[in-house]
Amino acid sequence: MPQIIKDGVVVDDTWVRLSNEQIDQDGIPEGGDIIVPLSVWQAQKDALLKRDGAVGVCLAPGEEPAAIAADLDQLPLVAVDFPAFKDGRGYSYARELRTRFGYKGELRAVGDVLRDQLFYMHRVGFNAFAVRADRDIHDALNGLKDFSVTYQGDANDPRPIYRR
């Protein structure tokens, strides 16, 4: 079973992330925990919720959290996709999910997720990381510990250094 980093430790991943193409080809599996693209969630919300198994939504760059703000209570997991790690929109999406919309569920970074971005990702609110499959996930874990000092408030502690 694939592994992810969740809450600071490496664990087995019980979720399956489905692309639009996979769903078009094979349909939605009847059981198991699945992560679907936003468009699939929006089109088939009721059917997805009636399935046997949990459902999470994946936001791609350009798909803002406001699109699922009303659904967050029903979503135990939200994934934010980084097709390329240099595209930083997902950092603002994570921050909005945690701070603006008060999302408390699993917030997972997926896609081009690498060790050297994990510290920032964790600070904006991600608590789970699907590290790119060709990389050593245990090595990536070190990225969460790059710094002990921060100046700004963040999703985990909103207080900037001058209010701590």
Added chain:
Amino acid sequence: MYVYRPHDQQLLNERVAQFRDQTRRYLDGQLSNDEFLPLRLQNGLYIQRYAPMLRVSVPYGMLSSTQLRALAKVARQWDKGYCHVSTRQNIQYNWPALEDVPDILAALANVEMHAIQTSGNCIRNVTTDEFAGINGKEIEDPRPWCEIIRQWATFNPEFAYLPRKFKIAVNAVPDEDPALIGVHDIGVQVLQRDGETGFRVLAGGGLGRTPMTGEVIGEFVPWPHLLAYLEAILRVYNKYGNRDNKYKARIKILVKALGAEKFRALTEAEFAELKDGPMTLTAEEVDAMRSHFSAPAYDAIDDQPAALQEALASDKAFNRWYHTNVSRHRQAGYAAVTLTLKKTGRAPGDITDEELEAVADLADQFSFGEARTTHQQNMVLGDVRQDQLFTLWQRLDALGFATPNLKLLTDLVACPGGDFCSLANAKSLPIAEDIQRHFEDMDYLHDLGPIDVNISGCMNACGHHHIGHIGILGVDKKGREYYQITLGGRGDKVSRIGEKLGPSFDTEQVVPIIARLIDLYVEQRQPGEQFIDTYERLGIEPFKERAYATDH
């Protein structure tokens, strides 16, 4: 100046360790070129034509003598004995080896210096007026606000992978723009209203491929909300800035595309949520920052002491230098002195290790141990007693830093250009040198008065050519170097983008064409008019006619 607290030092040490490990993993092949690229850029490291270029941050241009000596040591030990003052007040090394960079950063960290976010698509060094804190015209010292912004921007987790680079400048002088805030991604103008500090916030200015001046987004942002307002703008930009085309990715393109009104509405919506939240600045924090920039222990002395007046009367060369390179100071009896780093035959802004140490010694002896870098690639000793100006001038003269050409035609600004930079389309340094050689007669230069000449080797505009009274841009046409001239740009009282004169010129035509433009000015000027005044009165047409006249 800002003195590090233990956590600031801790952060820097951790950064050095992080970058050392990243470099090791890159050299081991664990990080690909593409993956290492933004990591090294966010540490100021470019791969240039011959070697990496390391850009060291000089926050808002302030340097202690200790830091100057450390910069000298880096130049000597890891470079070729010199470095370069950039147009954003930073220091650049052109010849470090990649393997040595972690050690260089460790040496810099010992003196509270770093290369954090001096490049890459992140928030860059915050800049301000080189006379900040000593300019009698400013509303208040902008540096505490610069430092507050610097800390907010440093390793800000949300804004490390922006669509493009992001530059913020702060100005506290009314009705002038010494920090060029009009051509920054965000320009912050310090204001006071009913005794309370606030900020006019501009967004969407910038040079580069599509130069434009910024739009006012926030008319008056009260001081406690400065960071919340900046964060709101950055979030709008991070979400909506163009990421498909790097030439359309700066915030100026977004502001232009949306229009200032729509951009403002988006910003205000974000701001409404952040306002009065945990980011709100506290009076204690602002006071603590201000205390870092309190005035040094000035002596109670008068302006224009006898020693100065005698020297001015008896030494013509000193007198000339005094009138170009010495600036007024808010404190009676003191003056600010600009050291022009514009020796003919040397790249503008270059300074050697020994010169850096000499400046450090002079700073200790004459200016409370501090010096400043300027966006015009010079250095400043900011707090010099007027009765010591003559002694200082003699010392500077011996070092070659007393050329009385500040703001004159030969005090030109140029990027490293095609001699060093792999982005450049054309060389800029030989053009600079040709101009300096042609206009070397000091009497003539002084007669011409202030003329800003700015040279960039490519569209990226590191030489700020758009805001030169005379701007020169290197372009490549079928493998040959040509130069396009713009006129009427300004980066003095206002920020203004220059107008293209016409078709570009061959390398050897540049100096004769500039000489023609200058001749026209001399013929047409009215009493008291500077080059830029005459240009603005006449418009570009007569200059165009003169430049392209075939019978001349």
